[in-house]
Amino acid sequence: MKTIGIKQSGGSDQLYIMERDKPELGKGNLLIKVAATGVNRTDILTRERETDEPENVRLGVEVAGTVVEAHNDSPYSVGDRVMSLVNGGGYSEYVTIPSDRVMRIPDKLSFVEGAAISExxxxxxxxxxxxxxxxxxxxxxxxxxxxxxxxxxxxxxxxxxxxxxxxxxxxxxxxxxxxxxxxxxxxxxxxxxxxxxxxxxxxxxxxxxxxxxxxxxxxxxxxxxxxxxxxxxxxxxxxxxxxxxxxxxxxxxxxxxxxxTGLTPRSDAYKAALSQELITKTKDLFENGTMKPIVDTTFDFEDVKKAHDYMEANKNTGKIILTL
Amino acid sequence: MKTIGIKQSGGSDQLYIMERDKPELGKGNLLIKVAATGVNRTDILTRERETDEPENVRLGVEVAGTVVEAHNDSPYSVGDRVMSLVNGGGYSEYVTIPSDRVMRIPDKLSFVEGAAISExxxxxxxxxxxxxxxxxxxxxxxxxxxxxxxxxxxxxxxxxxxxxxxxxxxxxxxxxxxxxxxxxxxxxxxxxxxxxxxxxxxxxxxxxxxxxxxxxxxxxxxxxxxxxxxxxxxxxxxxxxxxxxxxxxxxxxxxxxxxxTGLTPRSDAYKAALSQELITKTKDLFENGTMKPIVDTTFDFEDVKKAHDYMEANKNTGKIILTL
Structure with missing residues (x-):
């Protein structure tokens, strides 16, 4: 599958599209085909952070997409539209996520809007x-x-x-x-x-x-x-x-x-509890349009460098989203 | 009534016994005849703090004693043994206190021990x-x-x-x-x-x-x-x-x-809520002796200077109490 990696730590010119194995479903997990993934400042910090193993750097902390495979103890089914925080690697065609962290995308919202919520x-x-x-x-x-x-x-x-x-x-x-x-x-x-x-x-x-x-x-x-x-x-x-x-x-x-504080380095249990409380309190507001995910711009997945440059220029009002 | 004042801000030699009017009972309040009053670091800070009105400085933030007068809407009665935080002026023969802040002294404990709890x-x-x-x-x-x-x-x-x-x-x-x-x-x-x-x-x-x-x-x-x-x-x-x-x-x-944080400058409502939660959670432990107020030394009310000097020398293990 396609994913975004870095050649080495540094500026946005280090970003490139690479191939990686599609992840495998573990117990309780879902395999998601990613439709949209949010760009966050934490991705820029990850890109810049010194590393001896650039090949292991996984960018992207949130996705929206469709369930394409579900472990049999998951409450979600193939075809469900979901959004979620991920522990890196969101800039990919596929991700696996623990079911207890996933949120259903409110019916009214698109995948792009769903990708603008989690983080x-x-x-x-x-x-x-x-x-x-x-x-x-x-x-x-x-x-x-x-x-x-x-x-x-x-x-x-x-x-x-x-x-x-x-x-x-x-x-x-x-x-x-x-x-x-x-x-x-x-x-x-x-x-x-x-x-x-x-x-x-x-x-x-x-x-x-x-x-x-x-x-x-x-x-x-x-x-x-x-x-x-x-x-x-x-x-x-x-x-x-x-x-x-x-x-x-x-x-x-x-x-x-x-x-x-910070969210990205938190435990899986913390992210699960936070996500579930968030969606419980906001679902109706997103459904009736009172609360809105704010999307500034979408970029094609291939244009990830432009998306990072745009964020670093502080030009956005609301989220920057990559679409696949 | 007797109370302790300062001649001017400064060291413990500024402390002296003075006469003041006995306070009057307000709505919901209790008049307490003080049997013992705790010495706290905040009293030393109060004593040292620059002031243009040394005659208005009130020392002492906690007392133990007996109810001698109770407003008719108070749940306490004359004769009850109580302990409480006060908003200054605890180093006195009498204090008035809002009923909602007062705690009953557990039966097993003396006034001196009661005066070692509140603060x-x-x-x-x-x-x-x-x-x-x-x-x-x-x-x-x-x-x-x-x-x-x-x-x-x-x-x-x-x-x-x-x-x-x-x-x-x-x-x-x-x-x-x-x-x-x-x-x-x-x-x-x-x-x-x-x-x-x-x-x-x-x-x-x-x-x-x-x-x-x-x-x-x-x-x-x-x-x-x-x-x-x-x-x-x-x-x-x-x-x-x-x-x-x-x-x-x-x-x-x-x-x-x-x-x-700090306790002394907090609102009356805060002190009331805190005192009531404290005594609810600890009453049985004080009664059965599992939890103990720790008294290092008692001094006569007249020896307040010695009590302050002792505290400033960091010699105590547990509380220093003045008795009346």
Whole structure:
């Protein structure tokens, strides 16, 4: 079968289409013929990471496709349309996945839309609810609001908890898009100091939860923006990782919970539990069109280099999907 | 009535006995004649904190005593033996307290023992369970194991969650004491690198939860000691607060939850909910003697200066109590 590999670690020019054996079905697993697979920042990190065994690097962490073979103890059948997180190797014609992690694609949605759900909605769900413990009517700050995770987080926070949603992004188009998804307050970080806007908006109280994809360069402004007993979740480091003058008393003064997280390296059991809770809570909303997977662009599988370049240029609003 | 005030902010020589009006009963409140009141580090911080109004400084955050007046909507009656957190002013002959925060003193325990429960057991309970989410059979590292909060935390972690309890302290006597309370592994931080002992003890996995009273000077060793998905709770800064080279990626690599907390400045509702959950979970254990408030020394109310000096010398194993 076709899959995407790297010649060696490095830039997008290292990506190439290669042949690999079709995977074999194990106990409880499904064999999926992949129709669409999402591009994620973690794929870029995987591509760049130093390795002595480039031939073993497996790119791609989510797929949508059709069940073509099912172990007899699986609740799914041949022909079912499914979407799922995978532990690498999603950029392939076929993948095998444990049944307990798979989600049915809501009837209304295409494979491309299905491929835009697993990673970003699961990441946003985990961050907002499992780690961030967002409660009804609380205020949440979502940086990179127009990103894949950002667009998922805006909808989940708004629709599941009626949260007061504040987002940052770098252009009017992106901010308008976020507002249409439900964001209450949108801030162009290039034009305004987001902490000042937030303190004005919240009458000095600050936000209860921050989804932080940025890290070091926003550190002080995030600290200024967070409320007493706030939860601050680190899920990306686009703005660096080194904090020059960190005083732990600052965390005690505001009783802050600061948590680093990630989804890809989590256990199979964790991914299964998260996926099942996510689809249970969102299925009806996807079916009736209230919640939407946000797809920016699709690329042919063969154009994976273009897809990576596009993501690295931060041009997308929502997901980038490869189709097979 | 007698109470303890400060002449101005500063050392223990600023403490003195003064007269103040007996407080008046409000709706839902109880008037308590104080028999014993605990000394806590927060009292020392309050004593030292700069203030323009030393006459308004109220010392003491926990009491044990007898109900002498009860608002008619209170479930307590005159004569009941109770213990409670108070919002300052515990170093007094009388205090008023909202009924929903008060706990009955278990029958077997004296007033002195009752005064040794509220602050340290509530702090340890909050830290271990509400913030640290300690689960059955997990491993917890408790620094300053022989301190008031430390001795409470060892017992709570062991008896409520059968945790694997690792403690640090600075003398053989203190470590033996911790072991008798249930600690599984005791480490003299003056003689051993605690992170190395912990990694050896846990086969390299590290601990699931750290109760950190120390802060900066233990920072790196704590980081080395914590497991993937570990929770790290900052409840004291005896070793300073400034971290010179903080890299937030370290939190993401181990998916750490780092939380600053404190009990004294929390809301009345929080203190009430915490106190009620604490006593519900521990009442039987205190009654049958399995769980014990640990009292190091009692001082007469008039000897408050000696009591503060004793605490500041880190000589105590367990609580220091003032009696009236």
């Amino acid at each position: 970003v909605f699961a990441t946003a769900y985990q961050t907002l609810f499992w780690i961030g413990r967002l409660e009804e009517n609380e205020t949440v700050l979502i940086h990179a609001g127009a990103s894949g995770v950002g667009t998922a987080a805006i909808q989940l926070a708004k629709q599941l908890k009626n949260a007061h949603v504040i987002v940052t992004a770098g252009s009017k188009e992106k901010l308008d898009f976020c507002r249409n998804l439900g964001a209450d307050v949108v801030i162009n970080y290039k034009e305004e100091a987001f902490d000042e806007v937030i303190l004005a908006e919240t009458e000095g109280r600050g936000v209860n939860l921050i989804l932080d994809f940025v890290g070091a360069s926003y550190w002080e402004k995030n600290y200024n923006s967070i409320a007493m007993d706030g939860r601050w979740v680190l899920i990306g480091t686009l703005g660096g990782t080194k904090i020059p003058h960190f005083d732990i008393f600052s965390l005690m003064r505001k009783r802050i919970q600061l948590t680093g | 340290v057991f509530a702090t340890a309970y909050q830290t271990l369970f509400w913030i640290g989410r300690l689960e059955e059979n997990e491993t917890v590292l408790i620094h300053a194991g022989a301190s008031g909060v430390g001795t409470a935390a060892i017992q709570l972690a062991k008896q409520l969650k059968n945790a694997h309890v690792i403690v640090t302290a600075g003398s053989k006597e203190k470590l033996d004491f911790c072991r008798n309370l249930g600690a599984d592994v005791v480490i003299n931080y003056k003689e051993e690198a605690f992170d190395e002992v912990i990694l050896a003890e846990t086969e390299g996995r590290g601990v699931n939860l750290i109760l950190d009273f120390v802060g900066a000077s233990y920072w790196e060793k704590n980081y080395n000691s914590i497991a993937m998905d570990g929770r790290w709770v900052l409840i004291g800064t005896l070793g300073g607060t400034k971290i010179p080279h903080f890299d937030i990626f370290s939190l993401m690599r181990k998916r750490i939850q780092l939380t600053g």
